[in-house]
Amino acid sequence: MKHLLITGFEPFGGENINPSWEAVRLLPDTIGDVALHKLQIPTLFGTAAQTVIDAAAELQPGAILCVGQAGSRSAVTPEYVGINLRHARIADNAGLQPQDEAIVPGGPAAYFATVPVRRMVAAVEAAGVPCTCSYSAGTFVCNELLYSLLHRFRDTDTMVGFIHVPYLPEQGSPSLTLEEMVRALTAAIAALWEE
Ligand code: PCA
Numbered sequence: 001m002k003h004l005l006i007t008g009f010e011p012f013g014g015e016n017i018n019p020s021w022e023a024v025r026l027l028p029d030t031i032g033d034v035a036l037h038k039l040q041i042p043t044l045f046g047t048a049a050q051t052v053i054d055a056a057a058e059l060q061p062g063a064i065l066c067v068g069q070a071g072s073r074s075a076v077t078p079e080y081v082g083i084n085l086r087h088a089r090i091a092d093n094a095g096l097q098p099q100d101e102a103i104v105p106g107g108p109a110a111y112f113a114t115v116p117v118r119r120m121v122a123a124v125e126a127a128g129v130p131c132t133c134s135y136s137a138g139t140f141v142c143n144e145l146l147y148s149l150l151h152r153f154r155d156t157d158t159m160v161g162f163i164h165v166p167y168l169p170e171q172g173s174p175s176l177t178l179e180e181m182v183r184a185l186t187a188a189i190a191a192l193w194e195e
Pocket of ligand 1: 009012018020043067068069070137138139140141142143
């Protein structure tokens with residue numbers, strides 16, 4: 001059995017749901033030979049990443065896949081890269097709004113995701129859900145989480161990845177349905193480890 005730590009975020013920015021957690025919590029407990037360990041995390045600079053790092057220390061997963069909301073997007077977007085920058089257009093859920101700060105002072109400018117992003121994109125498309133590779137996870141909490149995990153798990157066997165999902169229809173447009181998001185995540189997870 002392979003172990004996957006998969007996370008979704010609490011609502012932020014005045015929304016009352018976050019599609020990332022709504023989709024993650026509906027996933028089955030196993031997909032093929034992958035056991036899923038689901039965790040809802042707060043939309044907070046610092047705390048989000050620390051929560052996942054603590055959970056991973058306990059679980060020792062083979063992969064960590066974090067999911068977040070990206071409101072203006074129309075497709076599921078696996079992220080290719082995390083950058084060493086926090087710059088918030090809106091405050092996080094504790095009112096923090098860092099401007100032009102390094103996440104890890106002196107750290108590399110960027111890390112590439114260590115999950116097989118291309119294979120995941122192909123798998124989601126094959127499952128019939130719009131999906132494109134993204135080359136920017138932004139500069140808010142999601143990018144900070146991705147960069148922090150890639151930094152923490154560099155040179156280890158733990159794969160790290162991030163997937164942004166659009167709004168749900170009730171939040172506005174563009175959107176995908178919850179069923180489409182669950183189908184997309186299921187396909188992406190099945191593609192994490194080569195058969
Ligand atoms: N999306 C935000 C943070 C939490 C979430 O779901 C982001 O893209 O940074």
